Amino acid sequence: MQFQPILEDIVATLRPELGAQGQVADYIPALARVPAAQFGIALRTCGGEEAQAGDSATPFSIQSISKLFALTLGMRAMGERLWERIGREPSGNPFNSLVQLEAEQGTPRNPFINAGAIAVTDRLVSHGDPKAAMLELVSSLCNEPVHFDEEVAASEAETGFRNIALGNFMKSFGKIDNSVSTVLDAYFHHCAVRMTCQQLARATGFLCRDGRHPFSGEPLLTERQTRRINALMLTCGTYDAAGEFAFRIGLPCKSGVGGGIVAVVPDRLSLCVWSPALDATGNSLLGMHALELFTARTGLSIF
Numbered sequence: 001m002q003f004q005p006i007l008e009d010i011v012a013t014l015r016p017e018l019g020a021q022g023q024v025a026d027y028i029p030a031l032a033r034v035p036a037a038q039f040g041i042a043l044r045t046c047g048g049e050e051a052q053a054g055d056s057a058t059p060f061s062i063q064s065i066s067k068l069f070a071l072t073l074g075m076r077a078m079g080e081r082l083w084e085r086i087g088r089e090p091s092g093n094p095f096n097s098l099v100q101l102e103a104e105q106g107t108p109r110n111p112f113i114n115a116g117a118i119a120v121t122d123r124l125v126s127h128g129d130p131k132a133a134m135l136e137l138v139s140s141l142c143n144e145p146v147h148f149d150e151e152v153a154a155s156e157a158e159t160g161f162r163n164i165a166l167g168n169f170m171k172s173f174g175k176i177d178n179s180v181s182t183v184l185d186a187y188f189h190h191c192a193v194r195m196t197c198q199q200l201a202r203a204t205g206f207l208c209r210d211g212r213h214p215f216s217g218e219p220l221l222t223e224r225q226t227r228r229i230n231a232l233m234l235t236c237g238t239y240d241a242a243g244e245f246a247f248r249i250g251l252p253c254k255s256g257v258g259g260g261i262v263a264v265v266p267d268r269l270s271l272c273v274w275s276p277a278l279d280a281t282g283n284s285l286l287g288m289h290a291l292e293l294f295t296a297r298t299g300l301s302i303f
C-alpha cells in the first residue's frame, strides 16, 4: 500500500478544519500558548517504510503518551509483579479523577490514567532512576536523542494539585512505597518529554513487532506482554473515550493532552497524529478525525 499519498490526502482534507474547534490544554501556560492550527501525521511500517505529512517534524509535549513507555519500563523491570497494585479495567472516568480510588482502596483502575501511571512510576523509583530510564528508552526507540521540556515539567509541578492529591491519596492507602514528591517529580518529567510525530511513530514500532526494537530487532518485551499493552491501549488508552475510539477507529491508541495520539496496527505499522486542540475528554479532536480517515481509507483495523 502507498501510504504517502494517503497521509497527504488526510492533511488536505483536514486543513479547512485546522484550529476551528476544540480547546488547547490550558492548565499550564507552556501548553496554553501552543498554536491550535497545527496538524501532523507520521507512520512507520514493520518493514521500515516511512511516510509523513503536515507538521510531522514539530516537537510537542507527549504528556500521557509517556504512560505507555513508563508501563513498558515497568513490565521490563518487574514482569507480572507490576500488576500487584494496578488494575486492568477501563475507568470510564476522566484521566485525573479521584473518585474511584477511594472506593477501590488506592488501587488505580489501569496504568493509563494518572493514578495508574503515578503508581507505575513509584515502582520504577524503587528499581532505579525513572527519568534517566525514560529518556534512554525513548531515545533508543526512535534512534535520536530525546529531552524533557523543563519548563513544562516545572509548571506541571507548580500546578499539579490534583496529581499531588492522587499521589498522597494512594500513599495513605499504603500503595506508594517512595516519597510522593520523588515519584511526582519523575511523573511530571515523563509528561514533559518532547517528541515529534515522526519520532513517536518510530518509537512505538515495538508494539507492532511483537515487542522487538524497531531498529535493532532485539526483544524489548515478550510477544505476550506486547499484546497486553495493545489490549490496554484499546480499552483504556483514551480514557473515557476508549469505547468511542474502538467504535470509530478500531485500533489500540494512546493519547495525551499535548494533542498527540499514537496508534498501532499489529504486524503492520505504528503511527502518530498530532493536533493541539482537544475535545472534552482530553483527546485531540483532529487527531481522532485523522485516525478515522486513515482506517477508512486503508481498511486497517484490528476487527
Ligand SMILES: NC(=O)CC[C@H](N)C(=O)O
Pocket: 062, 063, 064, 065, 095, 096, 114, 156, 163, 191, 255, 256, 257, 258, 282
Ligand atoms: N491526559 C494527559 O495527558 C494528562 C497529563 C497531565 N500532565 C496530567 O498529569 O494531568
